[in-house]
Amino acid sequence: MNASISQIERPAQAGSEPAKKQMPAVLQQLQFGSRIDDDGIKALLLAAAEANASDIVVKSNTYALVKVHGVYYPVAKRLERSEVEAVLNFVFRGTSGYVKVQSGEPVDGSLDLQARNGDKVRFRFNGTGCAVQSGDGLDITIRIINAQPPSVADLKLEQEIIDNIIPDDGLVMVSGPTGSGKSTLLAAGIRHGLEDPKRHLRFLTFEDPIEYVYYGVKSATSHITQTEVSRFIKGGFPAAGRNYVRRAPNVILFGEARDRETMDGAMEGANTGHAVITTVHSQGVPETIKRVADLYQGEDKSTKMMELLDCLRMVVSQQLVPRLQGGRVSIREYMVFDAELRERLSWIEDPNRLVAEIRSELKKRGTTMYAHAQRLHAAGEIADLCLEKFRRRESGHERINLENNHVA
Numbered sequence: 001m002n003a004s005i006s007q008i009e010r011p012a013q014a015g016s017e018p019a020k021k022q023m024p025a026v027l028q029q030l031q032f033g034s035r036i037d038d039d040g041i042k043a044l045l046l047a048a049a050e051a052n053a054s055d056i057v058v059k060s061n062t063y064a065l066v067k068v069h070g071v072y073y074p075v076a077k078r079l080e081r082s083e084v085e086a087v088l089n090f091v092f093r094g095t096s097g098y099v100k101v102q103s104g105e106p107v108d109g110s111l112d113l114q115a116r117n118g119d120k121v122r123f124r125f126n127g128t129g130c131a132v133q134s135g136d137g138l139d140i141t142i143r144i145i146n147a148q149p150p151s152v153a154d155l156k157l158e159q160e161i162i163d164n165i166i167p168d169d170g171l172v173m174v175s176g177p178t179g180s181g182k183s184t185l186l187a188a189g190i191r192h193g194l195e196d197p198k199r200h201l202r203f204l205t206f207e208d209p210i211e212y213v214y215y216g217v218k219s220a221t222s223h224i225t226q227t228e229v230s231r232f233i234k235g236g237f238p239a240a241g242r243n244y245v246r247r248a249p250n251v252i253l254f255g256e257a258r259d260r261e262t263m264d265g266a267m268e269g270a271n272t273g274h275a276v277i278t279t280v281h282s283q284g285v286p287e288t289i290k291r292v293a294d295l296y297q298g299e300d301k302s303t304k305m306m307e308l309l310d311c312l313r314m315v316v317s318q319q320l321v322p323r324l325q326g327g328r329v330s331i332r333e334y335m336v337f338d339a340e341l342r343e344r345l346s347w348i349e350d351p352n353r354l355v356a357e358i359r360s361e362l363k364k365r366g367t368t369m370y371a372h373a374q375r376l377h378a379a380g381e382i383a384d385l386c387l388e389k390f391r392r393r394e395s396g397h398e399r400i401n402l403e404n405n406h407v408a
Contacts, residue, residue: 020403023073024051027066032076036083041090044076047115049121049144054179054328056144058086059130070320084138086158088127101129101138108230110209112147119271120147124209149187154329157188158367161316164276165189166201166251166331170313171270173257173279175288177325180282180319181330182279186253189213189277194219198374204247205239206233207255217358219334229255241265254278260295267304270311285315285335285366286359293351302349312337319369321386329381331373331390335366370394 026047032040034080048066051365055067060081063074073290079087086096088107097107108127113121122145130139152162166189174182193201194217203224204316212227223246227233234241237254238261244252257263270276283293288310316334323329337345341361346356362368373390376382 018122020229023067023075026050027068028295031340036076036079036086038090041087042113044122045111046115046121047097047133047143047145048142051113051231053144055210056142058084058087058133058138058140060139061134062132064282065254070322081134081137082309084140088138088140090142091123091125092127098138101127104129105265108209110211110228115353117162121145122147122211122213124211127223144180147213148190148216149214150184152188155181155185155188157185158332158334160336160367161314161332161334162189163191165316166193166199166312166315167275169270169273169275169311171266171290171308171311172275172314173280173288173312173316174276174277174313175284175291176319177281177283183211183293185316185318186277186279190224190251190253191217193226193262194222197221201250201332202248203251203253204244204249205253205255206237206243207253208237211255220376238265239260241268244269248275251275251277256280257292263292263295266305267311271307276311280315283319283360284317285333286355288315289358290315290351290355293355296309304352305351306346309337310343312342317369321382323381324383325381329376331369331376332368333362333369335362368394 018094030043044064046055051066051068053066053068057065057067058079061078063078064076065072066075085098088101092098092107092109092112093111095144097109100107103138106126108126111123111125113123115121124145125140125144126387127138127140130137145276150253159178174185176182188233190203191214193199193203194214198221199222201222205224205226206229207226210226213226214224224329229236229240233243235386237258240254241262241264252274253267253276254262254266254276256282257266266276266278280288292308293301314334314336316332318330318332320328321331345354345357348357370393373382374389377384377387
């Protein structure tokens with residue numbers, strides 16, 4: 001017998017009642033039988049997309065959770081391991097994904113579904129084995145991605161970012177924590193480049209998995225080719241750094257610069273006449289430079305920092321915070337590295353002093369997160385406590401800078 005989600009017993013937890021009241025109606029209307037089947041899985045995914053969710057988390061012996069504007073809502077009965085296995089087989093489109101997870105190999109992939117209004121909805125997923133109270137279990141994280149990349153206007157990108165997001169050559173890095181919209185920002189930049197009739201660009205992307213697709217973007221003068229690394233590039237992202245050489249691109253996207261080899265490939269491309277754009281897991285412009293420096297050891301660190309400065313054009317870092325009117329809003333920190341700044345920074349050999357100097361320059365010629373937060377607060381978009389968080393963050397960085405300069 002089917003049961004409405006609102007009638008299903010939920011685990012008792014602090015603060016669950018307010019969250020229950022705020023649950024989007026489309027999630028409350030979901031219905032499942034005694035076991036979730038393929039139709040139920042599809043309904044769950046599409047309902048989450050309709051609710052403007054960012055993520056779905058499905059784990060053995062627990063309730064499915066849908067994350068909407070930073071809040072998790074329990075939306076299904078407690079799922080047994082076999083039901084979670086069915087979810088993995090559905091998104092992976094076969095049983096081989098479960099076999100891989102059983103062997104200790106996490107799986108990643110993407111899935112396209114058609115919504116009731118005819119729009120295509122794209123999902124990115126990861127399946128990993130995990131421990132649960134009854135033994136071994138499965139944990140599946142599903143991220144919802146709009147099939148159509150947003151425009152720069154949709155994201156309310158600052159003009160300085162728009163002007164520099166796709167440079168003629170050099171490296172642009174977009175950083176932030178997981179789920180902060182890094183890929184979305186780059187997708188908007190790519191769309192902007194494709195739609196610009198004055199530019200004649202060949203884009204190559206190396207992603208794993210492919211997130212946004214550009215079939216609906218009209219471009220008379222530029223084109224894009226997307227490659228899913230795990231499917232088409234043996235050797236992963238390091239091999240992708242060698243693949244583009246014979247393909248005559250103008251712009252190269254590396255979905256994530258997660259290791260030294262990928263960063264080496266990005267810098268090599270950026271220093272040989274290509275525009276390279278990529279994402280980095282860090283928070284803040286100076287912290288992004290430090291994150292790159294930490295990929296290298298010993299004498300190689302200073303050399304690589306000089307190589308980075310030769311090709312660096314812009315760093316953008318962003319976080320998503322609650323908007324007072326509902327939903328979330330991006331707070332961005334960014335700085336353009338022009339020729340004069342790169343030349344001046346190139347004389348600093350110590351990586352720690354380099355990061356400290358970049359933090360100082362950010363306040364003079366860039367935009368800090370606190371400065372952006374002040375604008376949003378003045379516009380009535382974010383709360384006092386949110387502004388205070390970024391004020392304290394900037395004050396903490398100022399103390400760190402003083403300490404670094406004193407040590408130097």
